[in-house]
Amino acid sequence: MCELLAMSANVPTDIVFSFTGLAERGGVTGPHIDGWGITFYEGKGSRTFKDAKPSSESHIAQLIKSYPIKSETVVSHIRQANRGGVSLENTHPFTRELWGRYWTYAHNGQLSNYEEKFVTRRFKAVGDTDSEQAFCWIMDKVVHRFGDVAPQSMSDVFAYIATLADEIRELGVFNMILSDGNDLMFYCSNNLSYITRKAPFGKAKLIDTDVVIDFKKETTPNDVVTVIATRPLTDNEDWYILKPGEWKVFRKGILMFGSESL
Amino acid sequence: MCELLAMSANVPTDIVFSFTGLAERGGVTGPHIDGWGITFYEGKGSRTFKDAKPSSESHIAQLIKSYPIKSETVVSHIRQANRGGVSLENTHPFTRELWGRYWTYAHNGQLSNYEEKFVTRRFKAVGDTDSEQAFCWIMDKVVHRFGDVAPQSMSDVFAYIATLADEIRELGVFNMILSDGNDLMFYCSNNLSYITRKAPFGKAKLIDTDVVIDFKKETTPNDVVTVIATRPLTDNEDWYILKPGEWKVFRKGILMFGSESL
Numbered sequence: 001m002c003e004l005l006a007m008s009a010n011v012p013t014d015i016v017f018s019f020t021g022l023a024e025r026g027g028v029t030g031p032h033i034d035g036w037g038i039t040f041y042e043g044k045g046s047r048t049f050k051d052a053k054p055s056s057e058s059h060i061a062q063l064i065k066s067y068p069i070k071s072e073t074v075v076s077h078i079r080q081a082n083r084g085g086v087s088l089e090n091t092h093p094f095t096r097e098l099w100g101r102y103w104t105y106a107h108n109g110q111l112s113n114y115e116e117k118f119v120t121r122r123f124k125a126v127g128d129t130d131s132e133q134a135f136c137w138i139m140d141k142v143v144h145r146f147g148d149v150a151p152q153s154m155s156d157v158f159a160y161i162a163t164l165a166d167e168i169r170e171l172g173v174f175n176m177i178l179s180d181g182n183d184l185m186f187y188c189s190n191n192l193s194y195i196t197r198k199a200p201f202g203k204a205k206l207i208d209t210d211v212v213i214d215f216k217k218e219t220t221p222n223d224v225v226t227v228i229a230t231r232p233l234t235d236n237e238d239w240y241i242l243k244p245g246e247w248k249v250f251r252k253g254i255l256m257f258g259s260e261s262l
Numbered sequence: 263m264c265e266l267l268a269m270s271a272n273v274p275t276d277i278v279f280s281f282t283g284l285a286e287r288g289g290v291t292g293p294h295i296d297g298w299g300i301t302f303y304e305g306k307g308s309r310t311f312k313d314a315k316p317s318s319e320s321h322i323a324q325l326i327k328s329y330p331i332k333s334e335t336v337v338s339h340i341r342q343a344n345r346g347g348v349s350l351e352n353t354h355p356f357t358r359e360l361w362g363r364y365w366t367y368a369h370n371g372q373l374s375n376y377e378e379k380f381v382t383r384r385f386k387a388v389g390d391t392d393s394e395q396a397f398c399w400i401m402d403k404v405v406h407r408f409g410d411v412a413p414q415s416m417s418d419v420f421a422y423i424a425t426l427a428d429e430i431r432e433l434g435v436f437n438m439i440l441s442d443g444n445d446l447m448f449y450c451s452n453n454l455s456y457i458t459r460k461a462p463f464g465k466a467k468l469i470d471t472d473v474v475i476d477f478k479k480e481t482t483p484n485d486v487v488t489v490i491a492t493r494p495l496t497d498n499e500d501w502y503i504l505k506p507g508e509w510k511v512f513r514k515g516i517l518m519f520g521s522e523s524l
Contacts, residue, residue, distance in 0.1 A: 042314075044388050045350025050309045059329045067321045088307030097358055100386035121410050122384070124362035126306050148383050 002092070002108045003032055004192070005076040006177045006228040008184040008250035012042070013225050014068030015076075017206070017213045021233040023065065024208035025078060027056035034081040035091040038064060039104045040071035041181045046102045050091045072252065073184055075177050077106035089127035093177075094135050096123055099150035101180045103139065107131035108230055109173030109189055117171070134174070138164050155249070155257050158185050162247045162259065169245070177228065183256065185249045186228050188242035194228040195239045196253065204234040224253035264354070264370045265294055266454070267338040268439045268490040270446040270512035274304070275487050276330030277338075279468070279475045283495040284340060285327065286470035289318035293342055297353040298323060300338035301366045302331050303443045308364045312353045334514065335446055337439050339368035351389035355439075356397050358385055360405065361412035363442045367400075369393035370492055371435030371451055379433070396436070400426050417511075417519050420447050424509045424521065431507070439490065445518065447511045448490050450504035456490040457501045458515065466496040486515035 005022045007015050019038065027033045036055035039048040047069075051058040055078050077092035084090040092106040111130040122143060123136035141164055146157060161178065165187040168174045174189040186192055197204075199222070201215035219225075232239035242248070248258035267284045269277050281300065289295045298317035301310040309331075313320040317340050339354035346352040354368040373392040384405060385398035403426055408419060423440065427449040430436045438449040448454055459466075461484070463477035481487075494501035504510075510520035 042350045045312075045314075045353065047310065047312045047350060049311070050307075052304075052307075060325070063322070063325050088304045088309060091307065095357075097386065097388060100388050102388055124359065126359060126362050126364055 002077055002079045003030065003230040004106055004108045004175060004177050004228065005074075006179070006184055006186065007071070007074040007225065008253050009072050009223070009225040010252040010254070011220070011223055012070035012072055013223070014070050015074050016065055016068050017204070017211065018227050018229070018233055019076065020065055020211055021206040021208045022076060022078060022229070023055040023061050027054035029208040030078070032078040032080040034079045034086045036061065036076070036078040037091050037093050038074065038076035039093045039095065040069050041073040041179070042071055044101065044181060046095065046104060046181060048093060048095060048104070050088060052086055052088050052091055073179050073181055075104045075106050075179055075184075077108070082110045083131070084127055084129035087127065090129045090132070092131060094132050096135070096139055098139060098143065101150075103178065103180050105135040105176065105178045107134060108175040108191065111168065111172040111174065114171050134168050154180075154183055158183065158249045158257070161185065162187060165247065166245065175230065183249050183251050184228075185247060186242075187247040188244060190244055191230050192228065192242045193230070193232050193239040194226055194242070194248070195232070195237055196224065196226040198224045203236070205236050206233060207235045208233070226250050226253045264339055264341045265292065265492045266368055266370045266437060266439050266490065267336075268441070268446055268448065269333070269336040269487065270515050271334050271485070271487040272514040272516070273482070273485055274332035274334055275485070276332050277336050278327055278330050279466070279473065280489050280491070280495055281338065282327055282473055283468040283470045284338060284491070285317040285323050287340060289316035291470040292340075294340040296341045296343040296348045298338070298340040299353050299355050300326060300336065301355045301357065302333035303335040303441070304333055306363065306443060308357065308366060308443060310355060310357060310366070312350060314348055314350050314353055335441050335443055337366045337368055337441055337446075339370070344372045345393070346389055346391035349389065352391045352394070354393060356394050358397070358401055360401060363412075365401065365440065365442050367397040367438065367440045369396060370437040370453065373430065373434040373436065376433050396430050416442075416445055420445065420511045420519070423447065424449060427509065428507065437492065445511050445513050446490075447509060449509040450506060452506055453492050454490065454504045455492070455494050455501040456488055456504070456510070457494070457499055458486065458488040460486045465498070467498050468495060469497045470495070488512050488515045
């Protein structure tokens with residue numbers, strides 16, 4: 001299994017605090033030592049930092065922790081390999097371009113008997129994980145359904161992706177984070193939680209390492225920041241724990257639609 | 263205009279020496295201050311470091327210079343913007359997946375009257391540079407010609423891409439580097455040079471900053487490393503200067519085919 005972390009914010013925000021907690025789970029407080037990755041969107045562009053080394057030992061993870069990159073949308077993952085060897089091509093997040101946008105995806109869980117289902121035409125996996133094959137299958141299905149141009153309403157696209165995630169969940173555990181840079185979708189199979197922080201901001205304390213942050217000092221009163229994680233990262237705040245099959249789409253930190261609102 | 267740098271090697275090799283010279287041209291010895299990027303292939307996987315800041319000032323460029331990432335294939339670019347604003351989505355190299363491989367591309371030059379030509383269906387530009395549109399057009403044409411599965415012979419694919427590059431060169435200046443992770447192609451419009459280093463290795467001295475390296479200490483006798491750059495990076499070695507329309511494909515540091523051998 002692996003750990004997921006993502007963020008959606010209405011102003012470019014650094015994720016150093018949350019990433020510091022997550023990175024500890026990559027070899028110190030957690031067993032996820034088979035690589036890690038993080039994608040930052042900045043405008044329509046994105047950049048991904050990846051390493052097949054444990055996040056707790058990685059030089060590049062040190063950079064991320066010490067050099068705040070401000071972003072409105074972040075997708076991150078630390079890996080404990082089950083399907084697929086430990087290598088850069090098997091390290092999440094995975095990215096593909098569709099409709100002139102970069103789509104970024106990370107998966108926590110394990111699937112079985114997926115080989116026949118995940119035969120794809122246009123999007124093909126580079127590595128050999130079940131996760132990347134599921135991503136390529138979703139993207140193939142989305143193109144088949146909606147064509148080569150983005151539809152007006154993205155809510156239709158994410159609602160359709162949720163039905164695909166329901167199908168995938170029948171093959172095992174499928175906690176997923178997916179973003180096109182504007183919207184951030186997350187789908188829960190068994191372990192996923194989120195918190196939305198807004199004014200009045202308070203202090204938060206990481207569970208995995210001895211770090212406390214006072215968000216009041218780091219934010220302005222208009223900031224809205226939603227953080228998604230496999231398990232809550234702080235122990236003095238109320239995280240929302242998703243139910244199996246539940247999904248949400250956030251844009252600029254705010255809930256746009258999801259399984260309950262449709 | 264911009265500067266290109268690439269490497270093809272038969273053993274994972276760090277490019278710190280060459281990148282140190284290139285990065286100086288991003289704001290110190292050259293005017294290319296509008297961002298930079300570098301892609302390292304490691305096996306089938308790849309990772310790209312990018313920054314819209316000048317390479318001579320970038321924290322991430324510092325990391326690349328101080329933390330050697332060993333790779334057999336590298337593509338790098340520093341940018342002086344002409345078409346398209348200074349932003350992450352306009353920063354080279356650009357990557358797309360085709361045939362289960364990551365294709366990475368960087369361009370030096372400027373094109374005109376390309377809007378009608380570069381209409382694409384499957385691969386779409388995320389940013390607004392002529393460069394990325396040319397890349398998406400090449401990828402679209404390759405799929406149209408060869409289909410959804412990689413052909414047996416990649417020499418046919420690169421020979422076809424060279425004819426596309428010939429077409430693009432009619433619209434302006436088009437120096438290009440393109441790799442699928444195995445092969446590294448470069449196409450010259452007006453400025454491109456390369457050097458192949460192998461035993462007996464000697465010393466090399468950078469033109470752009472006061473750094474000398476003794477490759478004998480850094481290599482084994484079997485190493486073959488080819489470095490491609492817009493302009494020679496060292497002043498005590500013989501670089502091959504490509505002619506307009508000339509192109510080459512290297513694999514593991516060795517010339518496989520090109521405009522003269524076909």
